[in-house]
Amino acid sequence: MDKKVVIYTTSTCPHCAHLKEFLKEKDIPFENYDVSQNREKLLEMREKSHGLAVPVIDIDGKVMVGFNPQLVSKELGIK
Amino acid sequence: MYDLIIIGAGPAGITAGIYAARKKMNFLVITEDIGGQAVWSSDIQNYTGYQFISGADLVEKFREHLEQFKVNVNKNEKAEDVIKDGDHIIIRTNRGKYKTKTLIIASGRTPKEMGVKGEQEFKNRGVTYCATCDGPLFADTDVAVIGGGNSAMDAALQLTRIAGRIYLIDIADKFQADVVMAEKVKNDPKIKIFHKTRVKKIYGDKLVEGIQIEEEGIKDLPVQGVFVEIGSVPVSDFIEDIKKNKANEIIVNCRCETSIPGIFAAGDVTDVFSKQIIVACGEGAKATLAAFEYLNTRRFADE
Incomplete structure:
Protein backbone atom coordinates (compact mmCIF):
# COMPACT_ATOMS: atom_id res chain seq x y z
CA MET A 1 0.00 0.00 0.00
CA ASP A 2 1.95 3.01 -1.11
CA LYS A 3 -0.69 5.25 -2.52
CA LYS A 4 -0.09 8.92 -1.87
CA VAL A 5 -2.89 10.51 0.11
CA VAL A 6 -3.29 14.29 0.27
CA ILE A 7 -6.22 15.88 2.05
CA TYR A 8 -7.45 19.49 2.09
CA THR A 9 -9.40 20.49 5.18
CA THR A 10 -10.43 23.32 7.47
CA SER A 11 -9.91 23.21 11.23
CA THR A 12 -13.60 23.80 11.94
CA CYS A 13 -15.05 21.12 9.66
CA PRO A 14 -16.40 18.03 11.46
CA HIS A 15 -16.28 15.85 8.32
CA CYS A 16 -12.59 16.71 8.00
CA ALA A 17 -12.03 15.60 11.59
CA HIS A 18 -13.82 12.31 10.84
CA LEU A 19 -11.68 11.80 7.77
CA LYS A 20 -8.41 12.39 9.66
CA GLU A 21 -9.51 10.08 12.44
CA PHE A 22 -10.50 7.43 9.87
CA LEU A 23 -7.10 7.56 8.13
CA LYS A 24 -5.26 7.40 11.45
CA GLU A 25 -7.34 4.42 12.59
CA LYS A 26 -6.49 2.62 9.36
CA ASP A 27 -2.80 3.54 9.63
CA ILE A 28 -2.80 5.39 6.33
CA PRO A 29 -0.13 8.10 6.12
CA PHE A 30 -1.39 11.38 4.65
CA GLU A 31 -0.47 14.98 4.00
CA ASN A 32 -2.99 17.45 5.40
CA TYR A 33 -3.39 21.08 4.36
CA ASP A 34 -5.60 23.50 6.27
CA VAL A 35 -6.87 25.57 3.36
CA SER A 36 -8.30 28.27 5.60
CA GLN A 37 -4.70 29.11 6.53
CA ASN A 38 -2.99 28.38 3.24
CA ARG A 39 -4.07 30.41 0.21
CA GLU A 40 -1.77 28.56 -2.18
CA LYS A 41 -3.17 25.16 -1.20
CA LEU A 42 -6.71 26.55 -1.38
CA LEU A 43 -6.08 27.41 -5.03
CA GLU A 44 -4.53 23.99 -5.61
CA MET A 45 -7.60 22.38 -4.06
CA ARG A 46 -9.91 24.45 -6.27
CA GLU A 47 -7.91 23.41 -9.27
CA LYS A 48 -8.08 19.72 -8.41
CA SER A 49 -11.69 19.50 -7.28
CA HIS A 50 -13.15 22.24 -9.48
CA GLY A 51 -15.04 23.24 -6.39
CA LEU A 52 -15.26 24.97 -3.09
CA ALA A 53 -16.02 22.43 -0.41
CA VAL A 54 -14.01 20.45 2.11
CA PRO A 55 -12.75 17.90 2.70
CA VAL A 56 -11.08 17.16 -0.62
CA ILE A 57 -9.21 13.86 -0.79
CA ASP A 58 -6.59 13.10 -3.41
CA ILE A 59 -5.55 9.43 -3.54
CA ASP A 60 -2.89 9.03 -6.23
CA GLY A 61 -4.66 11.54 -8.45
CA LYS A 62 -8.19 10.26 -7.82
CA VAL A 63 -9.95 13.28 -6.33
CA MET A 64 -13.03 13.08 -4.13
CA VAL A 65 -15.04 15.86 -2.54
CA GLY A 66 -16.62 15.08 0.83
CA PHE A 67 -15.85 12.11 3.07
CA ASN A 68 -17.51 8.88 2.04
CA PRO A 69 -15.83 6.06 4.03
CA GLN A 70 -16.88 3.39 1.53
CA LEU A 71 -15.42 5.22 -1.47
CA VAL A 72 -12.22 6.12 0.38
CA SER A 73 -11.78 2.51 1.55
CA LYS A 74 -12.38 1.24 -1.97
CA GLU A 75 -9.83 3.62 -3.44
CA LEU A 76 -7.27 2.67 -0.79
CA GLY A 77 -8.02 -1.02 -1.24
CA ILE A 78 -8.74 -1.58 2.44
CA LYS A 79 -11.70 -3.06 4.29
CA MET B 1 -28.68 -11.24 19.54
CA LYS B 112 -33.07 20.52 3.32
CA GLU B 113 -32.40 21.65 -0.23
CA MET B 114 -33.97 24.72 -1.88
CA GLY B 115 -34.96 23.08 -5.13
CA VAL B 116 -34.04 26.05 -7.30
CA LYS B 117 -32.28 26.14 -10.63
CA GLY B 118 -28.52 25.81 -10.32
CA GLU B 119 -28.57 24.32 -6.83
CA GLN B 120 -27.54 20.79 -7.88
CA GLU B 121 -25.15 22.02 -10.56
CA PHE B 122 -23.23 24.24 -8.15
CA LYS B 123 -23.28 21.96 -5.11
CA ASN B 124 -19.74 21.98 -3.69
CA ARG B 125 -18.93 24.69 -6.26
CA GLY B 126 -20.10 27.53 -4.10
CA VAL B 127 -23.40 26.10 -2.85
CA THR B 128 -22.94 24.61 0.60
CA TYR B 129 -25.03 23.33 3.48
CA CYS B 130 -22.32 23.65 6.13
CA ALA B 131 -21.07 27.10 7.10
CA THR B 132 -18.87 25.59 9.80
CA CYS B 133 -17.07 23.39 7.23
CA ASP B 134 -16.84 25.53 4.15
CA GLY B 135 -17.08 29.05 5.58
CA PRO B 136 -13.30 29.57 5.73
CA LEU B 137 -13.05 28.95 1.96
CA PHE B 138 -14.95 32.16 1.29
CA ALA B 139 -12.52 34.60 2.91
CA ASP B 140 -13.10 38.17 1.74
CA THR B 141 -15.72 37.19 -0.84
CA ASP B 142 -19.38 38.20 -0.88
CA VAL B 143 -21.83 35.47 0.09
CA ALA B 144 -25.54 34.82 0.51
CA VAL B 145 -27.13 32.96 3.41
CA ILE B 146 -30.60 31.57 2.73
CA GLY B 147 -33.01 31.13 5.63
CA GLY B 148 -34.51 32.84 8.66
CA GLY B 149 -34.11 30.39 11.53
CA ASN B 150 -31.39 29.83 14.10
CA SER B 151 -29.08 27.95 11.76
CA ALA B 152 -29.24 30.79 9.20
CA MET B 153 -28.42 33.35 11.92
CA ASP B 154 -25.59 31.16 13.14
CA ALA B 155 -24.16 30.82 9.61
CA ALA B 156 -24.44 34.58 8.92
CA LEU B 157 -22.74 35.46 12.20
CA GLN B 158 -19.93 32.94 11.62
CA LEU B 159 -19.39 34.42 8.17
CA THR B 160 -19.07 37.99 9.46
CA ARG B 161 -15.64 36.98 10.75
CA ILE B 162 -14.57 35.58 7.36
CA ALA B 163 -16.44 36.86 4.32
CA GLY B 164 -16.92 40.31 2.80
CA ARG B 165 -20.53 41.34 2.44
CA ILE B 166 -23.24 38.94 3.61
CA TYR B 167 -26.74 38.94 2.11
CA LEU B 168 -29.29 37.19 4.29
CA ILE B 169 -32.27 36.07 2.21
CA ASP B 170 -35.40 35.18 4.15
CA ILE B 171 -38.68 34.12 2.60
CA ALA B 172 -40.78 35.27 5.58
CA ASP B 173 -41.49 38.83 6.69
CA LYS B 174 -39.67 38.33 9.96
CA PHE B 175 -37.05 35.91 11.34
CA GLN B 176 -38.12 32.70 13.05
CA ALA B 177 -34.87 32.61 14.98
CA ASP B 178 -34.42 33.24 18.70
CA VAL B 179 -34.63 36.96 19.46
CA VAL B 180 -31.07 37.14 20.84
CA MET B 181 -29.56 35.78 17.62
CA ALA B 182 -31.85 37.79 15.34
CA GLU B 183 -30.87 40.99 17.18
CA LYS B 184 -27.18 40.23 16.73
CA VAL B 185 -27.74 39.75 13.01
CA LYS B 186 -29.80 42.93 12.64
CA ASN B 187 -27.11 44.96 14.39
CA ASP B 188 -24.24 43.64 12.31
CA PRO B 189 -23.18 46.18 9.67
CA LYS B 190 -21.76 43.48 7.36
CA ILE B 191 -25.11 41.73 6.98
CA LYS B 192 -27.75 43.04 4.59
CA ILE B 193 -31.17 41.51 5.22
CA PHE B 194 -33.83 40.77 2.59
CA HIS B 195 -37.21 39.68 3.94
CA LYS B 196 -40.11 38.32 1.85
CA THR B 197 -37.56 37.40 -0.78
CA ARG B 198 -37.25 34.25 -2.85
CA VAL B 199 -34.17 32.90 -4.57
CA LYS B 200 -35.03 32.33 -8.24
CA LYS B 201 -31.82 30.70 -9.37
CA ILE B 202 -28.13 30.29 -8.77
CA TYR B 203 -25.88 31.11 -11.70
CA GLY B 204 -22.24 30.95 -12.64
CA ASP B 205 -19.74 29.31 -14.93
CA LYS B 206 -17.50 26.76 -13.20
CA LEU B 207 -18.20 28.19 -9.76
CA VAL B 208 -21.07 30.25 -8.38
CA GLU B 209 -21.07 33.83 -9.59
CA GLY B 210 -24.35 35.04 -8.19
CA ILE B 211 -27.97 34.49 -7.34
CA GLN B 212 -31.12 35.92 -8.78
CA ILE B 213 -33.69 37.04 -6.22
CA GLU B 214 -37.26 38.14 -6.49
CA GLU B 215 -37.75 41.31 -4.51
CA GLU B 216 -40.01 43.90 -6.09
CA GLY B 217 -38.93 42.53 -9.42
CA ILE B 218 -35.98 40.37 -10.31
CA LYS B 219 -32.54 41.35 -9.12
CA ASP B 220 -29.05 39.85 -9.47
CA LEU B 221 -26.76 39.61 -6.48
CA PRO B 222 -23.16 38.80 -7.31
CA VAL B 223 -21.89 36.32 -4.70
CA GLN B 224 -19.31 33.53 -4.67
CA GLY B 225 -20.90 31.47 -1.92
CA VAL B 226 -24.47 30.38 -1.21
CA PHE B 227 -25.10 28.95 2.26
CA VAL B 228 -28.40 27.11 2.35
CA GLU B 229 -29.82 27.07 5.88
CA ILE B 230 -33.54 26.48 5.39
CA GLY B 231 -34.09 23.70 7.86
Whole structure:
Protein backbone atom coordinates (compact mmCIF):
# COMPACT_ATOMS: atom_id res chain seq x y z
CA MET A 1 0.00 0.00 0.00
CA ASP A 2 1.95 3.01 -1.11
CA LYS A 3 -0.69 5.25 -2.52
CA LYS A 4 -0.09 8.92 -1.87
CA VAL A 5 -2.89 10.51 0.11
CA VAL A 6 -3.29 14.29 0.27
CA ILE A 7 -6.22 15.88 2.05
CA TYR A 8 -7.45 19.49 2.09
CA THR A 9 -9.40 20.49 5.18
CA THR A 10 -10.43 23.32 7.47
CA SER A 11 -9.91 23.21 11.23
CA THR A 12 -13.60 23.80 11.94
CA CYS A 13 -15.05 21.12 9.66
CA PRO A 14 -16.40 18.03 11.46
CA HIS A 15 -16.28 15.85 8.32
CA CYS A 16 -12.59 16.71 8.00
CA ALA A 17 -12.03 15.60 11.59
CA HIS A 18 -13.82 12.31 10.84
CA LEU A 19 -11.68 11.80 7.77
CA LYS A 20 -8.41 12.39 9.66
CA GLU A 21 -9.51 10.08 12.44
CA PHE A 22 -10.50 7.43 9.87
CA LEU A 23 -7.10 7.56 8.13
CA LYS A 24 -5.26 7.40 11.45
CA GLU A 25 -7.34 4.42 12.59
CA LYS A 26 -6.49 2.62 9.36
CA ASP A 27 -2.80 3.54 9.63
CA ILE A 28 -2.80 5.39 6.33
CA PRO A 29 -0.13 8.10 6.12
CA PHE A 30 -1.39 11.38 4.65
CA GLU A 31 -0.47 14.98 4.00
CA ASN A 32 -2.99 17.45 5.40
CA TYR A 33 -3.39 21.08 4.36
CA ASP A 34 -5.60 23.50 6.27
CA VAL A 35 -6.87 25.57 3.36
CA SER A 36 -8.30 28.27 5.60
CA GLN A 37 -4.70 29.11 6.53
CA ASN A 38 -2.99 28.38 3.24
CA ARG A 39 -4.07 30.41 0.21
CA GLU A 40 -1.77 28.56 -2.18
CA LYS A 41 -3.17 25.16 -1.20
CA LEU A 42 -6.71 26.55 -1.38
CA LEU A 43 -6.08 27.41 -5.03
CA GLU A 44 -4.53 23.99 -5.61
CA MET A 45 -7.60 22.38 -4.06
CA ARG A 46 -9.91 24.45 -6.27
CA GLU A 47 -7.91 23.41 -9.27
CA LYS A 48 -8.08 19.72 -8.41
CA SER A 49 -11.69 19.50 -7.28
CA HIS A 50 -13.15 22.24 -9.48
CA GLY A 51 -15.04 23.24 -6.39
CA LEU A 52 -15.26 24.97 -3.09
CA ALA A 53 -16.02 22.43 -0.41
CA VAL A 54 -14.01 20.45 2.11
CA PRO A 55 -12.75 17.90 2.70
CA VAL A 56 -11.08 17.16 -0.62
CA ILE A 57 -9.21 13.86 -0.79
CA ASP A 58 -6.59 13.10 -3.41
CA ILE A 59 -5.55 9.43 -3.54
CA ASP A 60 -2.89 9.03 -6.23
CA GLY A 61 -4.66 11.54 -8.45
CA LYS A 62 -8.19 10.26 -7.82
CA VAL A 63 -9.95 13.28 -6.33
CA MET A 64 -13.03 13.08 -4.13
CA VAL A 65 -15.04 15.86 -2.54
CA GLY A 66 -16.62 15.08 0.83
CA PHE A 67 -15.85 12.11 3.07
CA ASN A 68 -17.51 8.88 2.04
CA PRO A 69 -15.83 6.06 4.03
CA GLN A 70 -16.88 3.39 1.53
CA LEU A 71 -15.42 5.22 -1.47
CA VAL A 72 -12.22 6.12 0.38
CA SER A 73 -11.78 2.51 1.55
CA LYS A 74 -12.38 1.24 -1.97
CA GLU A 75 -9.83 3.62 -3.44
CA LEU A 76 -7.27 2.67 -0.79
CA GLY A 77 -8.02 -1.02 -1.24
CA ILE A 78 -8.74 -1.58 2.44
CA LYS A 79 -11.70 -3.06 4.29
CA MET B 1 -28.68 -11.24 19.54
CA TYR B 2 -28.47 -7.83 21.18
CA ASP B 3 -30.76 -6.48 23.91
CA LEU B 4 -30.67 -3.11 22.21
CA ILE B 5 -29.39 -1.46 19.05
CA ILE B 6 -29.23 2.31 18.78
CA ILE B 7 -29.19 3.88 15.31
CA GLY B 8 -27.50 7.28 15.40
CA ALA B 9 -25.00 8.96 17.71
CA GLY B 10 -26.17 12.53 17.99
CA PRO B 11 -27.31 13.92 21.36
CA ALA B 12 -30.26 11.48 21.55
CA GLY B 13 -28.31 8.38 20.51
CA ILE B 14 -25.29 9.11 22.72
CA THR B 15 -27.48 9.75 25.76
CA ALA B 16 -29.42 6.56 25.04
CA GLY B 17 -26.04 4.77 24.91
CA ILE B 18 -24.90 6.19 28.25
CA TYR B 19 -28.11 5.02 29.89
CA ALA B 20 -27.83 1.58 28.27
CA ALA B 21 -24.21 1.24 29.44
CA ARG B 22 -25.19 2.11 32.98
CA LYS B 23 -27.96 -0.49 32.84
CA LYS B 24 -25.31 -2.97 31.66
CA MET B 25 -27.37 -3.84 28.60
CA ASN B 26 -25.84 -5.83 25.75
CA PHE B 27 -26.06 -3.19 23.04
CA LEU B 28 -24.57 -1.79 19.85
CA VAL B 29 -24.55 1.72 18.35
CA ILE B 30 -24.70 1.94 14.54
CA THR B 31 -23.98 5.39 13.18
CA GLU B 32 -22.63 7.35 10.25
CA ASP B 33 -20.98 9.96 12.46
CA ILE B 34 -20.62 11.13 16.04
CA GLY B 35 -22.55 14.19 17.10
CA GLY B 36 -25.04 14.55 14.29
CA GLN B 37 -26.28 18.05 13.57
CA ALA B 38 -25.07 19.32 16.96
CA VAL B 39 -21.52 19.46 15.59
CA TRP B 40 -22.45 22.18 13.11
CA SER B 41 -23.63 24.65 15.69
CA SER B 42 -20.97 27.21 16.55
CA ASP B 43 -22.63 28.91 19.47
CA ILE B 44 -24.82 27.08 21.99
CA GLN B 45 -26.09 29.16 24.89
CA ASN B 46 -29.03 27.12 26.14
CA TYR B 47 -27.57 23.79 27.24
CA THR B 48 -27.90 23.76 31.02
CA GLY B 49 -24.55 23.96 32.77
CA TYR B 50 -22.86 25.77 29.91
CA GLN B 51 -23.38 29.50 29.46
CA PHE B 52 -21.55 29.19 26.19
CA ILE B 53 -20.16 26.17 24.32
CA SER B 54 -19.58 25.28 20.67
CA GLY B 55 -21.34 22.27 19.16
CA ALA B 56 -18.01 20.55 18.50
CA ASP B 57 -16.91 20.95 22.14
CA LEU B 58 -20.24 19.79 23.52
CA VAL B 59 -20.18 16.71 21.28
CA GLU B 60 -16.62 15.97 22.41
CA LYS B 61 -17.87 15.94 26.00
CA PHE B 62 -20.77 13.65 25.02
CA ARG B 63 -18.35 11.31 23.28
CA GLU B 64 -15.94 11.21 26.25
CA HIS B 65 -18.87 10.47 28.54
CA LEU B 66 -20.02 7.57 26.35
CA GLU B 67 -16.52 6.20 25.79
CA GLN B 68 -15.73 5.92 29.49
CA PHE B 69 -17.87 2.80 29.24
CA LYS B 70 -16.87 -0.12 27.05
CA VAL B 71 -19.31 0.52 24.26
CA ASN B 72 -19.51 -1.03 20.80
CA VAL B 73 -19.89 1.79 18.31
CA ASN B 74 -19.92 0.92 14.60
CA LYS B 75 -18.99 4.19 12.92
CA ASN B 76 -19.38 4.98 9.21
CA GLU B 77 -22.22 2.50 9.07
CA LYS B 78 -25.63 3.30 7.64
CA ALA B 79 -28.90 1.53 8.39
CA GLU B 80 -30.68 0.56 5.20
CA ASP B 81 -33.61 -1.52 6.28
CA VAL B 82 -35.42 -2.49 9.48
CA ILE B 83 -38.00 -5.24 9.85
CA LYS B 84 -39.78 -6.80 12.79
CA ASP B 85 -39.64 -10.58 12.64
CA GLY B 86 -41.61 -12.27 15.39
CA ASP B 87 -40.41 -10.84 18.69
CA HIS B 88 -37.07 -9.64 17.40
CA ILE B 89 -35.92 -6.92 15.03
CA ILE B 90 -33.58 -7.29 12.06
CA ILE B 91 -31.47 -4.36 10.90
CA ARG B 92 -29.68 -4.44 7.60
CA THR B 93 -26.87 -1.93 7.03
CA ASN B 94 -24.36 -1.24 4.28
CA ARG B 95 -22.00 -3.59 6.14
CA GLY B 96 -24.06 -6.35 7.65
CA LYS B 97 -27.13 -7.71 9.35
CA TYR B 98 -27.96 -7.54 13.05
CA LYS B 99 -30.59 -9.02 15.33
CA THR B 100 -31.89 -7.30 18.43
CA LYS B 101 -34.73 -7.44 20.91
CA THR B 102 -35.22 -3.68 21.04
CA LEU B 103 -34.24 -0.77 18.81
CA ILE B 104 -33.91 2.96 19.38
CA ILE B 105 -34.02 5.08 16.24
CA ALA B 106 -32.08 8.30 16.83
CA SER B 107 -31.02 9.02 13.28
CA GLY B 108 -31.74 12.74 13.43
CA ARG B 109 -32.14 15.05 10.47
CA THR B 110 -30.30 16.16 7.37
CA PRO B 111 -30.24 19.61 5.67
CA LYS B 112 -33.07 20.52 3.32
CA GLU B 113 -32.40 21.65 -0.23
CA MET B 114 -33.97 24.72 -1.88
CA GLY B 115 -34.96 23.08 -5.13
CA VAL B 116 -34.04 26.05 -7.30
CA LYS B 117 -32.28 26.14 -10.63
CA GLY B 118 -28.52 25.81 -10.32
CA GLU B 119 -28.57 24.32 -6.83
CA GLN B 120 -27.54 20.79 -7.88
CA GLU B 121 -25.15 22.02 -10.56
CA PHE B 122 -23.23 24.24 -8.15
CA LYS B 123 -23.28 21.96 -5.11
CA ASN B 124 -19.74 21.98 -3.69
CA ARG B 125 -18.93 24.69 -6.26
CA GLY B 126 -20.10 27.53 -4.10
CA VAL B 127 -23.40 26.10 -2.85
CA THR B 128 -22.94 24.61 0.60
CA TYR B 129 -25.03 23.33 3.48
CA CYS B 130 -22.32 23.65 6.13
CA ALA B 131 -21.07 27.10 7.10
CA THR B 132 -18.87 25.59 9.80
CA CYS B 133 -17.07 23.39 7.23
CA ASP B 134 -16.84 25.53 4.15
CA GLY B 135 -17.08 29.05 5.58
CA PRO B 136 -13.30 29.57 5.73
CA LEU B 137 -13.05 28.95 1.96
CA PHE B 138 -14.95 32.16 1.29
CA ALA B 139 -12.52 34.60 2.91
CA ASP B 140 -13.10 38.17 1.74
CA THR B 141 -15.72 37.19 -0.84
CA ASP B 142 -19.38 38.20 -0.88
CA VAL B 143 -21.83 35.47 0.09
CA ALA B 144 -25.54 34.82 0.51
CA VAL B 145 -27.13 32.96 3.41
CA ILE B 146 -30.60 31.57 2.73
CA GLY B 147 -33.01 31.13 5.63
CA GLY B 148 -34.51 32.84 8.66
CA GLY B 149 -34.11 30.39 11.53
CA ASN B 150 -31.39 29.83 14.10
CA SER B 151 -29.08 27.95 11.76
CA ALA B 152 -29.24 30.79 9.20
CA MET B 153 -28.42 33.35 11.92
CA ASP B 154 -25.59 31.16 13.14
CA ALA B 155 -24.16 30.82 9.61
CA ALA B 156 -24.44 34.58 8.92
CA LEU B 157 -22.74 35.46 12.20
CA GLN B 158 -19.93 32.94 11.62
CA LEU B 159 -19.39 34.42 8.17
CA THR B 160 -19.07 37.99 9.46
CA ARG B 161 -15.64 36.98 10.75
CA ILE B 162 -14.57 35.58 7.36
CA ALA B 163 -16.44 36.86 4.32
CA GLY B 164 -16.92 40.31 2.80
CA ARG B 165 -20.53 41.34 2.44
CA ILE B 166 -23.24 38.94 3.61
CA TYR B 167 -26.74 38.94 2.11
CA LEU B 168 -29.29 37.19 4.29
CA ILE B 169 -32.27 36.07 2.21
CA ASP B 170 -35.40 35.18 4.15
CA ILE B 171 -38.68 34.12 2.60
CA ALA B 172 -40.78 35.27 5.58
CA ASP B 173 -41.49 38.83 6.69
CA LYS B 174 -39.67 38.33 9.96
CA PHE B 175 -37.05 35.91 11.34
CA GLN B 176 -38.12 32.70 13.05
CA ALA B 177 -34.87 32.61 14.98
CA ASP B 178 -34.42 33.24 18.70
CA VAL B 179 -34.63 36.96 19.46
CA VAL B 180 -31.07 37.14 20.84
CA MET B 181 -29.56 35.78 17.62
CA ALA B 182 -31.85 37.79 15.34
CA GLU B 183 -30.87 40.99 17.18
CA LYS B 184 -27.18 40.23 16.73
CA VAL B 185 -27.74 39.75 13.01
CA LYS B 186 -29.80 42.93 12.64
CA ASN B 187 -27.11 44.96 14.39
CA ASP B 188 -24.24 43.64 12.31
CA PRO B 189 -23.18 46.18 9.67
CA LYS B 190 -21.76 43.48 7.36
CA ILE B 191 -25.11 41.73 6.98
CA LYS B 192 -27.75 43.04 4.59
CA ILE B 193 -31.17 41.51 5.22
CA PHE B 194 -33.83 40.77 2.59
CA HIS B 195 -37.21 39.68 3.94
CA LYS B 196 -40.11 38.32 1.85
CA THR B 197 -37.56 37.40 -0.78
CA ARG B 198 -37.25 34.25 -2.85
CA VAL B 199 -34.17 32.90 -4.57
CA LYS B 200 -35.03 32.33 -8.24
CA LYS B 201 -31.82 30.70 -9.37
CA ILE B 202 -28.13 30.29 -8.77
CA TYR B 203 -25.88 31.11 -11.70
CA GLY B 204 -22.24 30.95 -12.64
CA ASP B 205 -19.74 29.31 -14.93
CA LYS B 206 -17.50 26.76 -13.20
CA LEU B 207 -18.20 28.19 -9.76
CA VAL B 208 -21.07 30.25 -8.38
CA GLU B 209 -21.07 33.83 -9.59
CA GLY B 210 -24.35 35.04 -8.19
CA ILE B 211 -27.97 34.49 -7.34
CA GLN B 212 -31.12 35.92 -8.78
CA ILE B 213 -33.69 37.04 -6.22
CA GLU B 214 -37.26 38.14 -6.49
CA GLU B 215 -37.75 41.31 -4.51
CA GLU B 216 -40.01 43.90 -6.09
CA GLY B 217 -38.93 42.53 -9.42
CA ILE B 218 -35.98 40.37 -10.31
CA LYS B 219 -32.54 41.35 -9.12
CA ASP B 220 -29.05 39.85 -9.47
CA LEU B 221 -26.76 39.61 -6.48
CA PRO B 222 -23.16 38.80 -7.31
CA VAL B 223 -21.89 36.32 -4.70
CA GLN B 224 -19.31 33.53 -4.67
CA GLY B 225 -20.90 31.47 -1.92
CA VAL B 226 -24.47 30.38 -1.21
CA PHE B 227 -25.10 28.95 2.26
CA VAL B 228 -28.40 27.11 2.35
CA GLU B 229 -29.82 27.07 5.88
CA ILE B 230 -33.54 26.48 5.39
CA GLY B 231 -34.09 23.70 7.86
CA SER B 232 -33.87 19.95 7.65
CA VAL B 233 -35.70 16.71 6.96
CA PRO B 234 -35.81 13.63 9.22
CA VAL B 235 -33.64 10.63 8.33
CA SER B 236 -36.42 8.06 8.47
CA ASP B 237 -36.55 6.49 5.01
CA PHE B 238 -34.78 3.28 6.06
CA ILE B 239 -37.84 2.12 7.98
CA GLU B 240 -41.14 1.84 6.18
CA ASP B 241 -43.87 0.15 8.17
CA ILE B 242 -43.80 2.60 11.06
CA LYS B 243 -46.22 5.45 11.65
CA LYS B 244 -44.90 8.83 10.54
CA ASN B 245 -46.49 12.26 10.28
CA LYS B 246 -46.74 14.35 7.11
CA ALA B 247 -43.25 15.74 7.68
CA ASN B 248 -41.91 12.16 7.65
CA GLU B 249 -41.14 12.29 11.38
CA ILE B 250 -41.60 9.07 13.34
CA ILE B 251 -44.57 9.40 15.67
CA VAL B 252 -43.76 8.65 19.32
CA ASN B 253 -45.70 8.82 22.55
CA CYS B 254 -44.36 10.25 25.79
CA ARG B 255 -42.49 6.97 26.44
CA CYS B 256 -40.72 7.20 23.06
CA GLU B 257 -42.69 4.18 21.85
CA THR B 258 -43.42 3.99 18.12
CA SER B 259 -46.22 2.14 16.38
CA ILE B 260 -44.08 -1.04 16.42
CA PRO B 261 -43.61 -2.76 19.81
CA GLY B 262 -39.92 -2.99 20.72
CA ILE B 263 -38.96 -0.10 18.44
CA PHE B 264 -38.45 3.23 20.16
CA ALA B 265 -37.39 6.56 18.67
CA ALA B 266 -35.79 9.66 20.15
CA GLY B 267 -34.72 13.16 19.22
CA ASP B 268 -35.06 15.14 16.00
CA VAL B 269 -36.16 12.20 13.84
CA THR B 270 -39.40 12.06 15.85
CA ASP B 271 -42.44 14.33 16.07
CA VAL B 272 -41.35 15.48 19.54
CA PHE B 273 -42.14 19.11 20.24
CA SER B 274 -39.10 21.37 19.72
CA LYS B 275 -35.88 20.20 18.15
CA GLN B 276 -33.28 21.19 20.71
CA ILE B 277 -30.07 19.45 21.83
CA ILE B 278 -31.18 19.31 25.43
CA VAL B 279 -34.59 17.91 24.46
CA ALA B 280 -32.96 15.25 22.25
CA CYS B 281 -30.74 14.19 25.18
CA GLY B 282 -33.76 13.86 27.45
CA GLU B 283 -35.62 11.84 24.82
CA GLY B 284 -32.63 9.51 24.40
CA ALA B 285 -32.60 8.82 28.13
CA LYS B 286 -36.34 8.13 28.14
CA ALA B 287 -36.07 5.79 25.16
CA THR B 288 -33.47 3.57 26.85
CA LEU B 289 -35.40 3.46 30.11
CA ALA B 290 -38.56 2.52 28.20
CA ALA B 291 -36.67 -0.15 26.20
CA PHE B 292 -35.16 -1.51 29.42
CA GLU B 293 -38.60 -1.85 30.96
CA TYR B 294 -39.93 -3.46 27.79
CA LEU B 295 -37.16 -6.10 27.97
CA ASN B 296 -37.81 -6.83 31.62
CA THR B 297 -41.52 -7.30 31.25
CA ARG B 298 -41.44 -9.70 28.30
CA ARG B 299 -40.35 -13.21 27.53
CA PHE B 300 -38.49 -13.72 24.29
CA ALA B 301 -38.40 -16.87 22.20
CA ASP B 302 -35.03 -18.64 22.33
CA GLU B 303 -32.14 -16.65 20.96
